[in-house]
Amino acid sequence: MSELDREVRPKHFIQQIIEQDLQDQKHTSIRTRFPPEPNGYLHIGHAKSICLNFGLAATYHGECHLRFDDTNPEKEDQSFVSSIQEDVQWLGFQWDGSVRYASNYFEQLHQYAVDLIEKGLAYVCFLNAEETRAYRGSLTETGRSSPYRDTAVADNLALFEQMRQGQFSEGHCVLRAKIDMASPFMCMRDPVLYRIRFAEHHQTKDTWCIYPMYDFTHCISDAIEQITHSLCSLEFQDNRRLYDWILQNISVPATPHQYEFSRLNLEYTLMSKRKLSELVDNQWVDGWDDPRMPTIAGLRRRGYTPAAVRDFCQRIGVTKQENCVQMNVLEACIRDDLNVNSPRAMAVLDPVKVVIENFTGEPESLSAPCHPDTPAMGQRSLPFAKTLWIDRADFKEEANKKYKRLVLGKEVRLRNAYVIQATRVDKDAEGHITCIYAQYDPATLGCAPTDGRKVKGVIHWVSAEHAQPAEFRVYDRLFKVSQPDANTLAESLNPDSLIVKQGYAEPSLVNAAVGKAYQFEREGYFCLDKQGNSDQLIFNRTVALRESWTD
């Protein structure tokens, strides 16, 4: 882990609980787990949970398991179990022991269900889904007992075995816990423990036709793995009563405890797998790893580093408060990382030609530092010649004195090169500038003009004959509104979330590796996209530089 991970923050409530437990000798060491369901790609909200669980294990010298909560075969897939493992490792974490699956415990889970039946605490219920809902009552009315609630233990045992043997059709019956139909916690009104699904499971194939529900599976899996602190999000607060009830009524080797924290919300994006897949399915984005997506894969392709994502998770904290974090926090994290770690280069995204009329003879090879503050990062060579590209926004025929770039008749510094003065321009029929003519001062390489002239502006450039044509993908927020409404996603999409520009990159960039970050000076941080090739470089803008001027 890098420097960024070491920043000290006050201890959050879960760390306080753990330290108390350790001090009270409730545990001699801790064990956490990250329990994704393999039904989608991981996003930055998961990163918060991953950093929390693995981070806790690391700071208290405990362990953290990776366990797939794979109890719903119809929605899950092996491809997701693979991508999830990649993403966790990319973030810089390694689970203890082998990858676990709740499905590893199906046999034990089944036995615990039998135990519950034998204790008279579970029964096979033949009410259908609608009837079950009606019998459950409402938030303000108690529920009614299922007519199957008092079936004899021996009958329930036989019926449950028939369920397992595939003798009932899907939906014909379920196994339910016998708890309390009048409980103010809806999840305690005889919750379903097992349902029938003739679906092939990505791990257990066709071994089972009954699958355990989350509430039954999760607590028992935690107990089997001897998890000490089982962390989940706020919406499971009520479910904690069921978590505890199940563990109290069976004989398991440990009693884990569940603690809830608030999930991450980020402005101008979404954090729900369902809504994210809607974006993908409707092709509103390029796929799960579209650089505009808040998925780990999207952030990675965008140019975010694991250290920056970890830093972000550190900065946002862990509490039980509902929250919506501003994008600028995430951006500050990646800028902090890339500012010190990325080499500098020059690229012109919106090119206009400049001809240095008094530059004669062969092109020169200039040398420029890869990082202004870190000489150890070395130098790169920069060809300088008579014809250059600069950015259109860096030239004006006239401007007020706040404008610190090239103005007709005035001087500007070409970054890492000479001072030039604009003398005249060519325009096309519509009046657009097609070429800027300039004079350069050969005595200004690496030093200020000797006569004391002050040149306040500095602009970037590339040599036209040496530069590499390149495509630049400039990204912005995915949605126009800070908290998009799930029902009107299409209307709130930002039409300018991707702007493609064709320009030129300095020649050293032909050797850029996919994903490696560069700072294109005065433009922002960019990395090469996987879609390009040596003929067509494609760069994704990770984030712009902070810009703090007003014209």
Added chain:
RNA sequence: AGGGAUAUCGCCAAGCGGUAAGGCAGCGGGUUUUGAUCUCGCCAUUCCCAGGUUCGAAUCCUGGUAUCCCUGCCA
């Protein structure tokens, strides 16, 4: 009288009875061959509201208010 949670700066977030940390954003000054970085300074007499206890309350008590979650054979 359903239940479970949460309310501290624009956004995160410390604070745990001794007189409001920090980060991001913002605003001013300095340095600068990136309008970046770096650097210096400013940025809650007040903690959802109202009472109460106390020498002393964001922290304790009482009563309100607001917001989120819970009636899948999803997780």
